[in-house]
């Protein structure tokens with residue numbers, strides 16, 4: 001996504017400034033001009049960019065900063081804060097509560113990804129134990145109901161709509177009533193897409209809103225809309241009480257910055273972003289972690305949340321115990337691959353690690369890494385329990401390897417490659433044992449992990465192109481200080497140009 005490039009450009013501008021021997025007015029201006037250029041190129045509204053630049057200059061008064069002050073840190077912090085301010089309307093949106101009925105209405109331009117986003121939103125909550133339901137009040141676009149029905153069926157979410165009824169208000173009211181009776185706690189009403197010129201459709205949207213009295217109206221916006229975003233968002237805000245924004249298609253070539261300016265137009269927060277066509281390509285949007293990730297500063301809490309989400313709490317101590325003992329079997333590797341795949345798009349997880357932006361994991365590479373994990377798992381499906389649970393790699397005799405290859409429909413070379421990967425990871429984990437003791441809070445002992453991981457070892461296991469992108473051994477050393485255990489994952493994600 002182009003926003004990742006924006007993050008890269010801003011990080012580079014900050015880095016260049018940091019490399020200067022003395023930070024004076026000229027160096028600061030160059031850095032700010034570079035950031036301004038990057039933001040404008042990403043389609044962020046001109047006024048917002050100009051305000052940001054002047055605010056930073058006001059905060060960072062170089063003359064007032066006595067020697068000894070860490071100017072770099074102060075400037076960096078000011079840039080970070082201003083970027084956050086740009087994306088933060090200063091208020092939160094209505095938050096539905098699990099177990100208590102809420103009606104959420106979706107509005108947006110035609111083709112913005114509204115219907116898809118309704119299902120993603122429902123699915124996201126369903127995974128967290130909610131009882132969502134979908135109502136299709138889009139009677140304008142032929143096929144809209146079929147699309148919603150298809151999505152809802154796939155995600156096993158109840159839905160309501162009609163092929164015969166042409167009054168969207170009637171359908172919306174009937175649907176909401178029915179799902180209220182069924183004790184659904186999140187009733188999502190999809191409305192038809194419209195352009196700001198279409199006065200009649202805007203009136204219809206207003207009527208649906210009046211009749212269903214939603215607790216929250218979500219404005220869905222395609223990230224490719226560019227500078228037009230501000231006006232469109234404002235037009236919707238004037239007709240219905242938009243309370244939150246979801247920006248879609250952040251995975252594409254769209255510049256993204258324009259849609260993010262919608263925050264300023266609607267004075268409502270962006271709550272989620274869509275990062276692909278699939279149901280789980282949907283991320284919660286939090287300003288600080290987002291900016292942090294954009295600038296390659298990582299998002300530890302998001303990362304740990306993901307880990308807790310996919311590794312059931314009751315399995316975590318057991319896994320940590322095994323790893324602490326240095327027992328790393330093919331079965332553990334299999335389970336870890338399963339967890340990684342469950343985490344969702346790898347680039348999403350990847351960008352939560354400090355020092356990495358989604359830029360480092362281009363879309364193509366991500367699919368490649370995912371299919372590699374799936375391929376490995378198919379081969380492991382052809383292994384016996386004894387093979388999966390053994391800690392002795394010598395058990396894999398030639399005849400066993402041949403049997404696994406035949407059984408899984410792969411070539412011998414591919415099974416060998418899997419076993420090599422296993423040996424590489426087993427070696428890595430064995431170096432890190434001791435770091436896997438859980439603290440009382442259930443966190444890993446990150447300090448011990450960092451101690452046990454040796455930069456030279458890590459630089460050997462990482463693919464050379466990734467090492468180059470990170471910035472060499474020195475940069476890796478810094479990173480490892482910050483991140484503890486993440487390198488093992490990197491080995492898996494990028495660790496094979498095989």
Ligand SMILES: Nc1nc2c(ncn2[C@@H]2O[C@H](COP(=O)(O)OP(=O)(O)OP(=O)(O)O)[C@@H](O)[C@H]2O)c(=O)[nH]1
Pocket residue numbers: 108109110111112113114115116117138141144147192193194248249250251252273274275276277
């Ligand atoms: N790449 C990508 N595609 C998306 C995303 N969200 C939606 N889409 C695609 O965008 C297209 C339009 O999505 P819809 O959900 O049909 O759009 P809509 O806004 O409901 O359309 P109308 O009912 O005409 O208003 C579909 O092909 C979706 O698969 C996203 O986050 N990323």
